[in-house]
Amino acid sequence: MAGEYNCSRCMQVMLPKTHSRISLARFRRLGLASRRSNFSTSTSTAPQNPLLRLHNSNSATATTRLGTLQCSKNRILKPLTRSVQTAIAAPEPSEETRPLRKPNNLFQSFSKSPSPIIRKRAEFIKHNAFCPHPSHQQTRISPAASSHSDASADSSTNSSSIPPAHSHFECPDCGVPIYCSEEHWMDDYEAHLEICDTIRQINEDDHDLVSGRFFPEFAYPGPQDDNFIVNMTNWDTFLYTREFDAINNERSMRQVTRMLTYPTTIASVIHELSPYTARPDGRLTVEGLKSLSALRYTLHPPKQGEGKDIKGLRLKAPPVRIFILGARAESSLPRQVWLQLSHMFPNALINLIFIGPESMANRDEEFPLPERTPENPFGGITEDRLGPQMKITTYVDYFHTMHNAQYFYPYDPYFDCFMLFHPGLGHPASSHEWEETLPKLLETKVPIICTGYTQSDMERDINWVHEKCAGEFDILLKPGENRFRSLRWDLNDLDPLDVSAGNWGIWGFRGKRYEATHKNDTIAA
Known part of the structure; x- marks a missing residue:
């Protein structure tokens, strides 16, 4: 559709979205295309077509005329009419809705x-x-x-x-x-x-x-095709193989990784194509390979010819439970962000469990806390309509309280995993809250993955764990920088010089497992 006949808004609404499958020749037969074959952008004078008259008139007759346009098979272009009407009804940007700052002039005190x-x-x-x-x-x-x-x-x-x-x-x-x-x-x-x-x-x-611009980088792709493999080497390969829209701006890259760092950090460790390997130059230890191999066996089940009809029904393994302890901001992320975790494991059921006294901070209006009843003793909030493969449950309580009540028993290394996003284990202000929780975590013998804001923050947590439980745990993932850390830096309002990045470092540990062996090959009678 030529630019001298129609405004740019109509071209953007009609061609790429509504009728991307309709050829240019069909538009010519409808009288909506230019006589020229190429998409010219010149502004020469030409007879007005229905779309141009539609923009120059406020009457309903033009809309009716456009709605009666038919193709060669006498079918009314209803999607075209709705799209044009929506574009016309869109208000012009006013002083209140226009961007506060332009991309080239964002700096302001x-x-x-x-x-x-x-x-x-x-x-x-x-x-x-x-x-x-x-x-x-x-x-x-x-x-x-x-x-x-x-x-x-x-x-x-x-x-x-x-x-x-x-x-x-x-x-x-x-x-x-x-x-x-x-x-x-x-x-x-x-x-x-x-x-x-x-x-x-x-x-x-x-x-x-807060500039008011449109954020195309926050449009997340849907389920992954079975023929495509996710490459988790780094952010660039991940976004490309997951079919994200091309991000050519460093600032947009920082904005999108700020939220995606949470699901991708979990997936980068438990995925079968994890960049953390047990090679001599890798960071995964032998004990870590044992624990994660069991978890990956459940997350990547073999294909059994499952179909959509009754004959194609197959038995499925129980859902994999990912306990996110000390949940704060990550529990309030848009659910489309957490659904990316389900798209990376299309054949597994996933149950995210947020636990912590701040897991529902600033969300009281969205989900009022339910009363604690015998059926729901800890007041859990369940979101089970996020898709057929994911469920999210939130508990505003401490994990050691629920562990003592045996609420999540039994724990299984094939189905369970703990995730601690910068928990502050060794921070003076929060270490006392973890003193009772840490021994309970080690009792489960389940992998525990931790992140840190900075290297000093991560080392402080490791030293605190060594101090409290020396000799009672095994390192699964050697401490180091997280490949899927947030590329954006954050500012601490209490101390502006304290600059950190979300999930900058990552490491993992687990309660020590003692293998029983026989002293002699034969047992005396």
Whole structure:
């Protein structure tokens, strides 16, 4: 359809979506195509066709005329009529709905941001974050403290006499309130340069989310064809083999990996084509190969000729239970994100179980907590209409409480797996909540996969596990960087210098299993 006859909106609605299977010759027979064979974009004058008159008229007669257009087989193009009517009914972008910032001009200081959400966040930072200048008495240990030079550390110990001050001054380069005054920002500018570019990137990514633009990268593909194999080498190969729309922008890549990192991190470990192998240069240990081989046997069952009719019914294994402990933001992700996990294992049943006191945070209006009854003693919320192969259950309680009640018994290494997304096992503020849970996890002898925000966060969790349960667990996956970590950096509002990435590191362990062996080959009579 030529551009001199129709507007670009009609071309985008009609050709790619509604009638991608209708040839150009059929449109010519309908009188809707140009006399020229190519798709010209010139604006020469030509007789008006029904579509052009439709845009120039507000009467209902034009719509009726367009709805009566018939093809060579005398069939009415009803989908075409609905699409055009929808395009006409779409309102023009107003001052309130237009994008707040353009892609090439996303940088804006937090306190002067056009988005009220970011301005409110700037106020929160100013009231809770403290100036990191060495001359202040430090109130908390910052992960970025090691970035200062030795001279700065010496000066902080010798002249840290100024009381702590809140971060009210915004760096003009990154736009985030970090220092208490311009003088301290200038004095500590050399140390701030090490992280300033990363914070500026976070600033632009946050403004991109509230810019009002359309996000094509958040359109997720459906079930995978049996003839296609998912390549889980890295993000590029995964998105390509899963038939995602091409993402040619680094910012869009950071935005889409921020949410997809949760299901793909789980799949990257338990999938049969996992990039973590037991080779000499791999990170999977011998014990890890034993545990994950059992789980993969259930997730990748052999094909048995199952069909859609009654004769094609076949027995299926019970669902694989993936317990996500300490669930927070991951429990509120769009369900289309978690359905990607089901698409990667099309022949297995999956039951996601979110457990934690914060698993329903900010979701009370969506799912009010049910009363605890004898049939539902822990007030579980079940979402079982996500597809034929996935179910999600949420419990607002601690795992050790439900474990003591034997609510999930029995545990089976062929069907169960634990996932802990940056749990903070060794963090001073949350380690006490895991002291009773950790021994219960080791009792199950089921694989436990953990992630960390940063390398220091992951090492702190590992050291805490060694301290609490030394000699009672086996390492399944050696600690290291997660291949499917979030490519986007996040900012800690309580400490702007604390920059981290979702699921940056990953490691796995399991309660030690003792194999019974005979001392002698023959048993004395």
